[in-house]
Amino acid sequence: MALVPMRQLLEEAEKGKYAVGAYNVNNMEQIQAIMAAARETQSPVIIQASRGALKYSNFTYLKHLMLAAVEENPNIPIAMHLDHGNSLETCKEAISLCFTSVMIDGSLKEDSKTPTTFEENLEVTTSVIEYARPLGVTVEAELGTLGGIEDGVGSGHINLTDPDQAVEFVGKTKVDALAIAIGTSHGAYKFKKEPKLALDLVKEIHSRIPDTALVMHGSSSVPQELAASINKYGGNMPNARGVPMSAIQSVIPYGVDKVNIDTDGRIAITGAIRKVFVETPEKFDPRDYLGPAREALTVLVAQKMRDLGTAGHAGDFEPKSLDDMIEYYKANGLL
Numbered sequence: 001m002a003l004v005p006m007r008q009l010l011e012e013a014e015k016g017k018y019a020v021g022a023y024n025v026n027n028m029e030q031i032q033a034i035m036a037a038a039r040e041t042q043s044p045v046i047i048q049a050s051r052g053a054l055k056y057s058n059f060t061y062l063k064h065l066m067l068a069a070v071e072e073n074p075n076i077p078i079a080m081h082l083d084h085g086n087s088l089e090t091c092k093e094a095i096s097l098c099f100t101s102v103m104i105d106g107s108l109k110e111d112s113k114t115p116t117t118f119e120e121n122l123e124v125t126t127s128v129i130e131y132a133r134p135l136g137v138t139v140e141a142e143l144g145t146l147g148g149i150e151d152g153v154g155s156g157h158i159n160l161t162d163p164d165q166a167v168e169f170v171g172k173t174k175v176d177a178l179a180i181a182i183g184t185s186h187g188a189y190k191f192k193k194e195p196k197l198a199l200d201l202v203k204e205i206h207s208r209i210p211d212t213a214l215v216m217h218g219s220s221s222v223p224q225e226l227a228a229s230i231n232k233y234g235g236n237m238p239n240a241r242g243v244p245m246s247a248i249q250s251v252i253p254y255g256v257d258k259v260n261i262d263t264d265g266r267i268a269i270t271g272a273i274r275k276v277f278v279e280t281p282e283k284f285d286p287r288d289y290l291g292p293a294r295e296a297l298t299v300l301v302a303q304k305m306r307d308l309g310t311a312g313h314a315g316d317f318e319p320k321s322l323d324d325m326i327e328y329y330k331a332n333g334l335l
């Protein structure tokens with residue numbers, strides 16, 4: 001059983017100077033594709049589900065799909081993570097379904113749209129850590145707001161993370177991982193022109209809170225050939241643009257241990273399905289298009305794993321259990 005607390009994956013990534021991709025899922029084919037890519041490249045992996053995904057698929061179905069991935073892949077360390085939890089209640093529910101990691105996005109109110117004050121963020125994040133830590137479960141928080149809106153999450157405005165606030169926030173909460181706003185954005189229409197990430201800001205934040213794993217959200221690259229394939233087969237995604245992989249790679253050495261990928265997977269899947277529909281309109285068995293969609297996602301994720309440097313690291317360490325993590329927190333004065 002290689003279901004591990006996310007903190008272990010992030011610490012190993014920091015040591016190895018790579019980042020672990022966190023891939024969003026809401027159905028079986030996506031989970032299978034991600035695991036096929038992880039096996040092919042021998043990568044540790046974070047499988048994450050947003051609240052929207054949990055609502056769509058139902059918590060229980062997703063739990064068992066994730067556990068099937070764990071059972072089928074005993075040699076791949078896997079963390080099950082809740083993406084953009086909006087309240088202590090949602091985090092508790094995920095933990096009760098054996099998620100080993102939760103994000104509490106206290107940068108936004110429970111409606112996942114309205115920005116909170118720093119104090120409100122501190123308060124809700126602290127409440128989740130007080131609940132999760134004695135159970136060995138990892139907690140990711142967010143400070144600053146990204147642009148864009150995805151899965152109904154986001155204020156739509158970019159508000160870069162303030163380094164002074166990051167120091168105070170981590171000092172008070174002792175959170176495991178912190179999502180920072182450094183110029184990325186959720187969704188497929190992130191930017192009008194090539195974006196510039198705030199590299200100096202990442203460096204400053206990392207130098208001041210070196211023991212906290214930093215997380216990049218909104219990091220899909222929107223590969224132009226995939227967007228073009230959607231448009232070629234009758235889709236309509238003009239001017240979709242993301243964060244170039246080279247920009248992501250430039251921040252990985254400065255404490256960025258987790259990189260969230262959602263949009264790119266959606267685009268790969270949709271392009272593959274559109275191709276089948278256009279080229280073979282007589283087909284009507286869902287396997288005829290969900291199969292190619294799964295293959296397209298596998299190719300995409302395997303490439304991400306190589307690009308992020310995750311490939312080859314699945315066997316680097318002995319997987320920790322949540323009980324091991326509780327002992328670790330105690331030994332390090334975090335519990």
Ligand SMILES: [Zn+2]
Pocket residue numbers: 084186217218260
């Ligand atoms: Zn996000």
